[in-house]
Amino acid sequence: MTSIVTGSVADRGRATYDLGATAIFASKSDPRFHYCLYVPPAVGEGAQVDLLVAVHGTGRTSFLGFRDAFAEFGRWNDCAILCPVFPMGVLGDDARSGYKYMIEGDIRYDQVLLAIVEEVVAKYRQDWTRFAMFGFSGGGHFTHRFAILHPDRLWAASIGAPGSVTLLDPTRDWWVGIRDLPEKFGITFDAAALAKVPVQMIVGDADLETWEITHAQDSTHWMSGANDAGQTRPERLRTLCRSFEEAGVRVRFDLLPGVAHERDAVLDPVKDFLAQALKERRNASR
Template identity: 25%
Template structure:
């Protein structure tokens, strides 16, 4: 039909483009939607409304089901000898719309669904509610397939194209002019998401989880439920949580919509250990010399000059030999923890005057 019309117009001297523009509503909306799926290379733009919330899905499988035509495209190659060209479909400007109050559903009628098995697959894949479940599922399927299309729901509208007429005309005009048409679409499916601060937490950090960027699509979000992967839960748009153990955790956000449905989003967070090694511990560990000489020229506070030679046996001497009492000398335990290294470190930092001042050396002569 299209080719015949193009030939007739060409013969009469009218300029005719190769691509066609399609528009339909209700049953004719289903027709132009399916035609576009089967012949995307022939279509420049398509507007289809009143689709019972069930645009044909550009998928071969979903929800554990193989999707035959006209729910999906699994058997299109078998029916037409050619598979659906998703790249060509992505090039078509598509505008698919519904009225928020549209209740014209074909599922219950056998004249539209002659195959009970296909009808059951449709219900399990699309869902029951045309606006809250089916149409958002269509948008999700298009995104899964990497095919761009503009979806829209008109508030306070039933099964009628009237509120969309101006948009339909403008959509085809912009398509003909080669202009962007993304402004005609909206996000109609609930999209839960959250931001984690800090993004790379350590044990003991207070983590903030903010879900304010989540959208309810055609409904409003009434509640936010959180699971942190530890068995703990919380409620609220923005919450905080502190992980007590290191490791990888899955955080799940569930948004409850006003229409009673739910949507989940799960993300992964890796909690790392805190750095327990203090700077002083690192200095102590660096004191590994067994023979050391601490040179001190003059201490402003004590006026003492001299040199202290410390050999490797220093930490084994008694209080009598060093002039230090037993309590001060006992700086090394049997478990091998630092002995004279502590005194050596103090001497290195403050000199002999530091040791004298703090009573660590009794013999000043």
């Protein structure tokens, strides 16, 4: 593990850049990708805390908003907040959405995230073998697909308003289904592990615009069945909910009245869900 150097100058630097609302860091495993955190005071006192990974949407700017919006939650629930940044056009092609589908060229975004987690585990001397994940819009894409691939790494997953969904359909290939997970990812879907993860799915009932989520046949991520889960985000998330429930997953489905595609409007019920999941997790470990 990386040691945290002691001494007045080092302690001051650590307090300024590594605790509370941190600086933005490049990933040591792949410096194309970055992250920041909120680290609660308990970590500075040597305590063990839990971890929430909050994943940005297509605009990427929400990563700082998530860090700051969850800071109070993290402080009072002894939970660090990790916000990764997956830049647009990382392959030099201006592509917006590669991270949402977990694989882009030779990049495996699930592995990028896990490498960042291991980096902060070493830095803060924490046991973050399992963590929670929340994502909205593009982050909702990432969160539910990460849960499908790595349910054993999660103690909760909150999936906010993804534009497209991967169903637990063994008759269709990724990303519409999961038939070819072993060939594409070297992973066999573990329904029993996913069923142990508390899941929230959340979307506004006025989140009805389809211009960005309808897959045209000449689009990058087009494949047969790309639009079959529904026309709007609420319809597609309902379809995902049914797919997860049929696999034995306990899903809390929140349809928020009068809410459009508004990230900040979902945060309070997301925090409620995560606080309850955290309480259950800690009670079970006693």
